[in-house]
Amino acid sequence: MNKTKATLLASAATVLATTAGAQEISDDTVKIGMILDLSGAYSALDGQGSIAAVEMAIEEMGGEINGTPIELLTADHQNKADIGSNLARQWADQENVDMILGGANSGVGIALQDITSEKEIAYINNGAATAALTNENCAPETGLHWTYDTDAxxxxxxxxxxxxxxxxxxxxxxxxxxxxxxxxxxxxxxxxxxxxxxxxxxxxxxxxxxxxxxxxxxxxxxxxxxxxxxxxxxxxxxxxxxxxxxxxxxxxxxxxxxxxxxxxxxxxxxxxxxxxxxGFYWDQDDAAREWSNRFEERHGAKPTMVQAGMYSSALNYLKAVQEAGTDDAKTVVAQLKEMPIEDAFARNGRVREDGLMVHDxxxxxxxxxxxxxxxxxxxxxxxxxxxxxxxxxxxxxxxxxxxx
CATH class of the missing domain: 3.40.50.2300 (Response regulator)
Known part of the structure; x- marks a missing residue:
């Protein structure tokens, strides 16, 4: 084989290997980080209840995706955008987090979306209400707004x-x-x-x-x-x-x-x-009641719409990772935009082009x-x-x- 042909074949093999690698689970872990209010004005509606809800979603997936374990990190943003931003940067740079949930404060939510967009990490907001997240501050390739917004x-x-x-x-x-x-x-x-x-x-x-x-x-x-x-x-x-x-x-x-x-x-x-x-009431229908009763057994209270939204967004994110066969943020977000969202939380849900999850x-x-x-x-x-x-x-x- 001549040297030129061998070099071309080697280059092609490198491209194929790189492309295939991009479509696999990174670091042999699907790692979710939650940056939420654990101690402040929004801790009752978010807080430990949101963690319990996401744990339920992970358990529903069997704790793994195609043999790859799912890991959960949690931290308190203390309703301060700089603390939330620092946590997101640290998790991106040192913990290899694949997706961040949370930001039950609009200032924190916008800051987290900015950082995750820069770092190309998936971000799903459930607690912050500002419609700016899918308007002037949108990041539609990586950032989604799930539970409700100020327009709704x-x-x-x-x-x-x-x-x-x-x-x-x-x-x-x-x-x-x-x-x-x-x-x-x-x-x-x-x-x-x-x-x-x-x-x-x-x-x-x-x-x-x-x-x-x-x-x-x-x-x-x-x-x-x-x-x-x-x-x-x-x-x-x-x-x-x-x-x-x-x-x-x-x-x-x-x-x-x-x-x-x-x-x-x-x-x-x-x-x-x-x-x-x-966006949610525990007694709205049979599916909501069944899930909410299990949540109450675990957490000691019925879920708020933020906590139910956390469950829904985590579950559908993990399903999208499974379907896409990768935790690459842009690929998974694109997959979510192709999926109907119908679960204990959402009715007639779909993720729109701008990152807004539209639902009843x-x-x-x-x-x-x-x-x-x-x-x-x-x-x-x-x-x-x-x-x-x-x-x-x-x-x-x-x-x-x-x-x-």
């Missing part, structure tokens, strides 16, 4: 209340990315449906004392005081609004992001009548104490909101990466 929350609660005739609004807003984006989307929904926004006030995150903000909202005379916050901030603002007689004086209170754990902490005497939008949402109202049959029986589902109605359309989105 606004298109449920705000639209429903305006259509009931509650047309004038004043917002109390968590003073960081999430709160401002939620207020912006809710205000757009209010005005688009014929309502009017009379004003807003930004409250530091987190905060214990909402008294001055509630007084400003009362003084506005708005029919609805919209709470663009979450977690313990929501609990504190709802409690104090009740103490100030907001509802008794004729104004309505709208919690734009309310979780099952918030209602449990507040009690039905305080939370009754609140309208909310959710639910408009709900908190039950009265008399309606409830016991702990966790907290919601009346008013209606199902089809995914294409709940979430912003792809055409109206601003993800430049998919517009070329």
């Amino acid at each position: 929350l606004a298109n449920g609660t705000a639209v429903a209340m305006v259509k009931e005739g509650k047309e004038t609004w004043y917002f109390i807003t968590a003073d960081y990315t999430f709160g401002h984006k939620l207020e912006e989307n809710a205000a757009e929904a209010v005005t688009a449906n014929g309502g009017e926004v009379l004003g807003s006030v930004a409250a530091p995150f987190p905060t214990q004392d909402f008294s001055s903000f509630i007084l400003q909202a009362q003084a506005s005379g708005a029919q609805v005081i919209g709470l663009a916050n979450a977690g313990t901030d929501t609990q504190n603002s709802v409690k104090q609004a009740q103490e100030f007689g907001v509802v008794q004086s004729g104004q309505s209170l709208a919690s734009l992001l309310l979780f099952l754990t918030d209602v449990d902490a507040l009690g039905l005497d305080t939370a009754q009548g609140l309208t909310l939008t959710t 949402m639910f408009l709900a109202q908190v039950k009265t104490p008399e309606e409830s049959e016991g702990r966790w029986d907290y919601y009346n589902i008013i209606r199902t909101i089809p995914g294409d109605e709940a979430f912003r359309s792809l055409e109206d989105g601003t993800c430049e990466a998919i517009k070329g």
